Amino acid sequence: MIxxxxxxKSFDKLQVLKGIDLSVTPGEIVSIVGPSGAxxxxxxxxxxxxxxxxxxxxxxxxxxxxxxxxxxLAAFRNANIGFVFQFHRxxxxxxxxxNVALPxxxxxxxxxxxxxxxxxxxxxxxxxxxxxxxxxxLSGGERQRAAVARALVMNPKVILADEPSGSLDSRNxxxxxxxxxxxRRDLNQTFIIVxxxxxxAADTDRCIKMEDGAITGISTKY
Ligand SMILES: Nc1ncnc2c1ncn2[C@@H]1O[C@H](COP(=O)(O)OP(=O)(O)OP(=O)(O)O)[C@@H](O)[C@H]1O
Ligand SMILES: [Mg+2]
Numbered sequence: 001m002i003x004x005x006x007x008x009k010s011f012d013k014l015q016v017l018k019g020i021d022l023s024v025t026p027g028e029i030v031s032i033v034g035p036s037g038a039x040x041x042x043x044x045x046x047x048x049x050x051x052x053x054x055x056x057x058x059x060x061x062x063x064x065x066x067x068x069x070x071x072x073l074a075a076f077r078n079a080n081i082g083f084v085f086q087f088h089r090x091x092x093x094x095x096x097x098x099n100v101a102l103p104x105x106x107x108x109x110x111x112x113x114x115x116x117x118x119x120x121x122x123x124x125x126x127x128x129x130x131x132x133x134x135x136x137x138l139s140g141g142e143r144q145r146a147a148v149a150r151a152l153v154m155n156p157k158v159i160l161a162d163e164p165s166g167s168l169d170s171r172n173x174x175x176x177x178x179x180x181x182x183x184r185r186d187l188n189q190t191f192i193i194v195x196x197x198x199x200x201a202a203d204t205d206r207c208i209k210m211e212d213g214a215i216t217g218i219s220t221k222y
Contacts, residue, residue, distance in 0.1 A: 007056035018213040027188040031201040034210035082151030084161040088143040090135040097131040121149040141172030
């Protein structure tokens with residue numbers, strides 16, 4: 001489904017990615033681990049089409065988003081890629097439900113369809129009683145689950161998560177990690193997750209170890 005080929009990227013003279021290859025199949029949960037500065041976030045941003053490599057290709061089911069003009073690329077990203085970051089990045093002036101519905105509204109759904117989708121996901125995540133609250137009124141764990149709902153609302157091919165549980169305590173961490181596996185079981189949702197959490201990395205189907213801009217190890221669960 002996703003094929004990343006020979007991605008290289010430099011910032012000025014610093015080569016941050018040195019020829020990365022990675023393929024991900026539907027329903028797979030892949031983790032990326034490695035020390036700070038290894039290039040994990042840079043790689044995820046390139047896979048997510050938020051940044052461009054100096055060379056190499058990113059292919060989603062035969063489509064090459066990095067070659068698309070910017071408006072088409074924005075629509076492609078909205079339709080196909082969900083993002084979850086370390087900090088929730090929900091919009092503070094909107095309710096949980098509005099935050100979740102927003103990508104669907106941007107994607108062209110009418111209000112009713114967008115809010116129906118949002119409510120369904122919020123129900124799945126057990127957040128219905130919190131739906132009318134703004135992010136500041138939610139707990140850290142609730143905010144990250146809301147961010148997952150927002151990432152899911154367009155039914156994306158893949159969710160890219162960059163240290164999604166990095167700001168959570170151990171109980172909320174475990175709950176969020178369980179949610180990823182529930183979503184794979186229930187929706188065949190595909191994930192690429194950058195994490196410093198060894199327990200999560202060990203549970204994923206494939207753990208990619210990066211060091212100094214290169215893949216230095218891959219451990220497969222099965
Ligand atoms: N926009 C940028 N301009 C210049 N250098 C950058 C930029 N973004 C990242 N870098 C550098 O690229 C290298 C890789 O950064 P990246 O954020 O990908 O690392 P990371 O593996 O995600 O680290 P961490 O675990 O700390 O999040 C680092 O040395 C960083 O300072
Ligand atoms: Mg990072």
